[in-house]
Amino acid sequence: MEKNNLGLRVNNKPHIDLIDRNILNILKEDARTSYRKIADDIGKTEATVRRRVNRLIEEKIIKKFTIILDEKKMDNPTKATIKIQPDLNKIKEITQNLIKIKEITDIYRLSGDCGLLIKVELQSLEHLDPLIEDKISQISGVLIKETCFITKEVKTKY
DSSP: OOBOTTSOBSSSOOOOOHHHHHHHHHHHHOTTOOHHHHHHHHTSOHHHHHHHHHHHHHTTSSOOOOOOOOGGGSSOOEEEEEEEEEOGGGHHHHHHHHHTOTTEEEEEEOSGGGOEEEEEEESSGGGHHHIIIIIITTSTTEEEEEEEEOOOOSOOOO
8 A cells, every 4th residue: 555654545545455356346246245255265264354344344445235126026117317407506406405305216417518317216107207396396406308218227237
């Protein structure tokens, strides 16, 4: 790890080595993998794996452990994207209000004149208009430019 003469990190980024990356790759595939199994897979001790995972959590490299649901078996089968042209003078307030809407799963701030792109998950198609009319459009400075239904997920990060 590169440090300055005070012993502090130079670029303020945590150091992640090959062992950390191997641990992270295993946990990305299955966050329930035991430390014992990870240790066996990477040829290290369980204590080493535990210590490194705890450090990765403390340094906020691992933000949280979560699950991925089979959405087709759940009650939120309808997904859509909504492109928003925000009033840039109110962008912080707009994004803070969008974060509070439970149907919104992702919010992306895009470059240039592209504005914001949000992804929503709904119980059914009938829930989209009320979401737009009663929640999203009520936020001051929001102009909805485009809505697209996701018909098929071809590839996702998960």
